[in-house]
Amino acid sequence: MTNRPQQKSTQAGTNPLKLLRREGQVxxxxxxxxxxxxxxxxxxxVEEDGLTGVTSNPSIFEKAIAxxxxxxxxxxxxxxxxxxxxxxxxxxxxxxDIQRAAEDLRPVFEETEGTDGFVxxxxxxxxxxxxxxxxxxxxxxxKEVDRPNLMxxxxxxxxxxxAIRQLTAEGINVNITLxxxxxxxxxxxxxxxxxxxxxxxxxxxxARISSVASFFVSRIDVAVDKIVEEQLGHTxxxxxxxxxxxxxxxxxxxx
Numbered sequence: 424m425t426n427r428p429q430q431k432s433t434q435a436g437t438n439p440l441k442l443l444r445r446e447g448q449v450x451x452x453x454x455x456x457x458x459x460x461x462x463x464x465x466x467x468x469v470e471e472d473g474l475t476g477v478t479s480n481p482s483i484f485e486k487a488i489a490x491x492x493x494x495x496x497x498x499x500x501x502x503x504x505x506x507x508x509x510x511x512x513x514x515x516x517x518x519x520d521i522q523r524a525a526e527d528l529r530p531v532f533e534e535t536e537g538t539d540g541f542v543x544x545x546x547x548x549x550x551x552x553x554x555x556x557x558x559x560x561x562x563x564x565x566k567e568v569d570r571p572n573l574m575x576x577x578x579x580x581x582x583x584x585x586a587i588r589q590l591t592a593e594g595i596n597v598n599i600t601l602x603x604x605x606x607x608x609x610x611x612x613x614x615x616x617x618x619x620x621x622x623x624x625x626x627x628x629x630a631r632i633s634s635v636a637s638f639f640v641s642r643i644d645v646a647v648d649k650i651v652e653e654q655l656g657h658t659x660x661x662x663x664x665x666x667x668x669x670x671x672x673x674x675x676x677x678x
Contacts, residue, residue: 441473449539451476455520456487457494465527475531475539477524478598478637480576481548484517510547517544518567525570532572537631543598544568545576551601557586565595574598574635579607584614591618591634594627598635603642611636 440450452465452474459465468474488494494516501507501515524542532540544564550556561575577583577590578601590597591614599611615634623629651671658664 438472444473444475449475451478453478453483455479455483455524455542456491457497457516457520458491460520460523460527461493465524469527469531475528475535476541476543476635477528478543478576479517479521479524480545481513481517484513484520487520488513488516514567518564521568521573522570525568525572528572529570537571537633541572541574541596541598541633541635542570543574543576543635545600546578548578551578551580552582554582554586554589557583558589561586561590561595561597562593574633576600576637579611579636584610587611588614588618588621591615591632592621592625594622594632596633598637600637600639602636602638608636608638 443450450473452468455465455477465474465477497516497519498512501512507515521542521544528540528542530540534540546557546560546564550560557577561577564575565573574596575590576598577587579587579599580601583599583601587597587599597615599615602608602611615636619629619632622632648671651667655664655667655671658667
């Protein structure tokens with residue numbers, strides 16, 4: 424979920440997602456699959472529920488590809504046309520889905536003049552500690568997908584920070600992921616702004632660049648769960664146990 428400037432809508436009705444958008448919040452879907460796209464599932468969420476973005480990652484695609492036959496035809500066609508290894512086949516299938524998702528989100532992108540309506544594809548996690556390889560992979564993926572409403576996911580690792588700056592400077596929309604502290608978030612903002620300044624200095628239009636910083640609340644919840652469990656196991660104080668138990672219950676409720 425992402426904060427945006429408030430956009431008042433007279434057609435929000437009682438739809439929770441549309442009500443959120445009216446209050447300045449936009450909702451992204453962390454899921455994608457061939458069947459979901461083919462059955463117009465994404466298109467309906469966009470048109471009927473006000474969905475404004477989609478994100479993906481290798482594990483999402485692995486589940487979609489391995490647990491269905493929806494990709495068989497594309498796999499056979501790809502294997503006939505060229506000799507591809509497993510990673511290249513995965514990427515071929517993922518790009519097809521990302522392109523279709525980008526088209527389904529294109530009306531949102533155009534309606535908001537490039538503020539929303541993005542779909543994200545992730546740079547290989549194996550490159551997270553290599554700045555040059557991350558930049559090269561991100562640029563290649565952006566070229567392969569070839570959609571204006573694409574964001575490339577880049578992790579906020581130490582080598583990822585200069586990659587974020589360089590990619591932004593070259594006009595590539597970046598979805599910055601794996602943020603786990605305020606300090607890293609501040610460094611991400613500095614990297615993004617530095618890249619944006621370079622992009623403008625080269626004559627680029629800042630209005631056409633967008634970025635998202637993804638802070639994983641669910642990962643923090645998991646970490647807190649372990650701490651709460653440990654604390655409960657080491658205290659007999661009634662009031663402390665009550666407070667810890669209420670925190671634990673709150674964590675479960677949010678999920």
